[in-house]
Amino acid sequence: MSKILIADDEKTIRDIFLKFLTLQGYEVSLAESGSDAIAKLNADSFDMLIMDLMMPGIKGAEILREMRKNKKPVAVIILTGSVDAENSKDLNELGYDAGDILYKPVDLFELLEAIKRKLPPKA
Amino acid sequence: MNRILVVDDETDVLEAVSHSLGRRGYVVAIAANAEEGLEKVKRERFDVVLMDLRLPGMDGMEALRKIKKIDPEVEVIMITAYASIDTAIESMKEGAYEYVEKPLNINKLIVLIEKALEKHQLTETVAFYEVSKAIFSTIEMEGLLKIIVDLSLRLMRADDVSIMLFDEHGKLYIAISHGLDEDVKKTTRLALGEKIAGWVAENKQPMLLINGLKDSSLFKDLPAREEIKSSIVAPLIKNDKVIGILSLNRLINEENFSKIDLYKTNIFGSLASLALDNANLYTGLSVMQEKLIAANKRLEENEKKALAMCNELKETDEQLKDSRLQLSHSAKLAGLGRLVSDMAHEVNNPLMVIQGSAQLYFLDGVSDTEKRKNIDIIISECQRAKEIIQRLLKFSRPSKGVFKDADINASIEYIIGLIEHQFSLSGARIVRYYGENLPHVYIEEQQMQEVVMNLLNNARDAIEKEGVITVRTIREGTFVRVDFKDSGCGMDKDTLDKIFEPFFTTKEKGTGLGLPVCCGIVKAHNGELRFESQPGKGTTAVLLLPLGRKE
Numbered sequence: 262m263s264k265i266l267i268a269d270d271e272k273t274i275r276d277i278f279l280k281f282l283t284l285q286g287y288e289v290s291l292a293e294s295g296s297d298a299i300a301k302l303n304a305d306s307f308d309m310l311i312m313d314l315m316m317p318g319i320k321g322a323e324i325l326r327e328m329r330k331n332k333k334p335v336a337v338i339i340l341t342g343s344v345d346a347e348n349s350k351d352l353n354e355l356g357y358d359a360g361d362i363l364y365k366p367v368d369l370f371e372l373l374e375a376i377k378r379k380l381p382p383k384a
Numbered sequence: 385m386n387r388i389l390v391v392d393d394e395t396d397v398l399e400a401v402s403h404s405l406g407r408r409g410y411v412v413a414i415a416a417n418a419e420e421g422l423e424k425v426k427r428e429r430f431d432v433v434l435m436d437l438r439l440p441g442m443d444g445m446e447a448l449r450k451i452k453k454i455d456p457e458v459e460v461i462m463i464t465a466y467a468s469i470d471t472a473i474e475s476m477k478e479g480a481y482e483y484v485e486k487p488l489n490i491n492k493l494i495v496l497i498e499k500a501l502e503k504h505q506l507t508e509t510v511a512f513y514e515v516s517k518a519i520f521s522t523i524e525m526e527g528l529l530k531i532i533v534d535l536s537l538r539l540m541r542a543d544d545v546s547i548m549l550f551d552e553h554g555k556l557y558i559a560i561s562h563g564l565d566e567d568v569k570k571t572t573r574l575a576l577g578e579k580i581a582g583w584v585a586e587n588k589q590p591m592l593l594i595n596g597l598k599d600s601s602l603f604k605d606l607p608a609r610e611e612i613k614s615s616i617v618a619p620l621i622k623n624d625k626v627i628g629i630l631s632l633n634r635l636i637n638e639e640n641f642s643k644i645d646l647y648k649t650n651i652f653g654s655l656a657s658l659a660l661d662n663a664n665l666y667t668g669l670s671v672m673q674e675k676l677i678a679a680n681k682r683l684e685e686n687e688k689k690a691l692a693m694c695n696e697l698k699e700t701d702e703q704l705k706d707s708r709l710q711l712s713h714s715a716k717l718a719g720l721g722r723l724v725s726d727m728a729h730e731v732n733n734p735l736m737v738i739q740g741s742a743q744l745y746f747l748d749g750v751s752d753t754e755k756r757k758n759i760d761i762i763i764s765e766c767q768r769a770k771e772i773i774q775r776l777l778k779f780s781r782p783s784k785g786v787f788k789d790a791d792i793n794a795s796i797e798y799i800i801g802l803i804e805h806q807f808s809l810s811g812a813r814i815v816r817y818y819g820e821n822l823p824h825v826y827i828e829e830q831q832m833q834e835v836v837m838n839l840l841n842n843a844r845d846a847i848e849k850e851g852v853i854t855v856r857t858i859r860e861g862t863f864v865r866v867d868f869k870d871s872g873c874g875m876d877k878d879t880l881d882k883i884f885e886p887f888f889t890t891k892e893k894g895t896g897l898g899l900p901v902c903c904g905i906v907k908a909h910n911g912e913l914r915f916e917s918q919p920g921k922g923t924t925a926v927l928l929l930p931l932g933r934k935e
Contacts, residue, residue: 280744367739369739369740
């Protein structure tokens with residue numbers, strides 16, 4: 262079962278993703294801030310990180326940079342409420358582009374498609 | 385001395401009359417015919433002419449007409465035989481003074497001559513009266529000079545006349561002349577004491593010169609015009625000051641100027657001086673009047689211009705007001721781009737929640753309790769989204785420019801409410817120290833909120849990662865003071881000096897309009913906006929706003 266970490270500072274959003282992805286058969290963990298996410302990524306291993314770009318404190322791009330340091334290959338889906346994250350210099354430098362980004366509000370099934378695309382079903 | 389000419393072809397009459405008249409002290413000249421008589425009248429001046437009507441060659445009647453033409457002032461007494469009395473009466477119509485019948489009664493003739501002389505003198509007096517009338521008939525300089533010359537020619541029986549006046553360098557120049565060479569007229573400039581005119585002007589003495597200059601002790605060395613028989617050079621004096629020189633020359637007229645002529649010239653000269661002075665005054669006056677008229681005209685034009693400028697200024701002022709409002713709105717809209725992306729973020733979160741909750745509703749494995757809870761969440765998130773959008777719309781509306789008393793704390797809090805979440809997301813925490821019982825301020829609230837938004841945005845931009853923005857309000861004299869203090873990067877003095885310059889910006893996507901517009905708005909409030917900053921130690925924006933009208 263693929264393990265997904267969801268990082269978002271809004272509880273209602275975390276709860277929706279938790280319910281939906283659990284129903285889809287994923288093992289879901291939650292982080293409520295950037296630092297929480299980094300701690301959890303360091304403590305555990307995940308197949309995927311679904312992350313809000315804009316959280317208080319540590320920003321999304323920093324989480325990704327931290328994650329790089331650990332050299333754990335984690336698939337990433339970036340969620341954002343802003344308009345042109347795909348042109349963000351920080352993200353582009355880290356190798357992320359439009360294919361890794363979903364704009365809020367996100368259709369849950371669209372999110373599911375993206376997850377399946379990035380995480381081939383485990384044998 | 386009175387001069388009498390007797391014209392008669394009878395030699396005994398000539399002799400008898402000239403003898404009798406000579407004894408009575410008259411200067412008598414005689415002519416045996418009309419032609420000879422005319423020749424004498426041309427050359428000399430006579431007071432009375434006795435003219436025989438019947439003469440060989442040109443008759444007395446014809447001679448009378450010609451004499452009157454040559455010298456209208458001479459009195460002519462006709463001598464006639466009884467037979468030609470009708471002609472004598474006719475001659476009176478032609479200007480003769482009287483007629484006497486032959487044979488001549490000497491005593492009767494003398495009485496007649498005396499009467500004619502009286503009339504002649506009266507005529508001269510009248511002539512002076514006419515002169516003064518003529519002279520004062522114009523006050524225009526050029527016309528006056530012409531009149532003086534004409535009168536000199538006639539009254540003084542001069543052949544050439546000139547009037548010299550002083551130019552701006554105090555030299556005499558020929559203002560007008562009759563009978564003088566044009567070149568001489570143009571080039572003559574005499575200093576005081578120089579030549580005859582200069583001498584006369586310097587000594588204020590009229591000068592009578594007979595037979596050219598060779599007899600004159602003063603001027604015998606000067607080159608003389610050979611044709612001049614006699615001259616009078618008289619100063620024109622006004623208030624003891626020489627204003628010009630009148631020169632009269634006789635060339636053809638063989639009778640030289642006499643002392644009486646000098647005397648007459650003096651009288652004539654003083655009249656002329658008076659008139660010239662008047663003309664000078666008039667010229668001065670008209671020049672002044674023209675200047676006045678011109679000045680007046682300029683004044684009127686300037687007034688018109690000033691009025692036009694005033695109107696233009698008014699218009700410009702209106703336009704400026706409009707532009708200021710427009711500019712402030714543009715700057716606000718420019719700043720709005722950023723606010724919009726912030727707000728989009730704010731709105732997209734509730735939308736995410738709404739969409740997600742709605743989609744969960746249709747999934748298996750979601751309990752009714754959960755579904756109900758999700759519906760509640762959807763409703764409250766809709767409200768949240770609505771509030772965000774309303775705040776944004778309210779802020780983005782163009783200002784109406786209406787000033788009123790307002791609670792600055794509430795005004796600031798409204799803006800903070802709009803941005804606080806986004807600020808905290810980007811690491812800027814806002815701390816408020818609102819003054820208690822703070823008096824109202826007199827503001828145009830929307831514009832002032834724009835200033836507050838701008839200052840807060842600047843504070844956030846100064847904070848690189850995480851920091852604090854402290855907002856403090858306090859009363860300070862007749863103002864309410866608002867400090868926006870940030871713990872950001874601060875500014876050096878160079879930057880601080882430029883922050884109010886339009887289009888100056890340190891931000892990657894800055895317009896450089898924010899602070900200039902803020903400054904304009906604050907000035908329009910009679911308030912003050914200043915900055916205190918040090919690199920590395922943060923910046924404080926100090927905003928002073930005047931108290932409300934009801935305070």
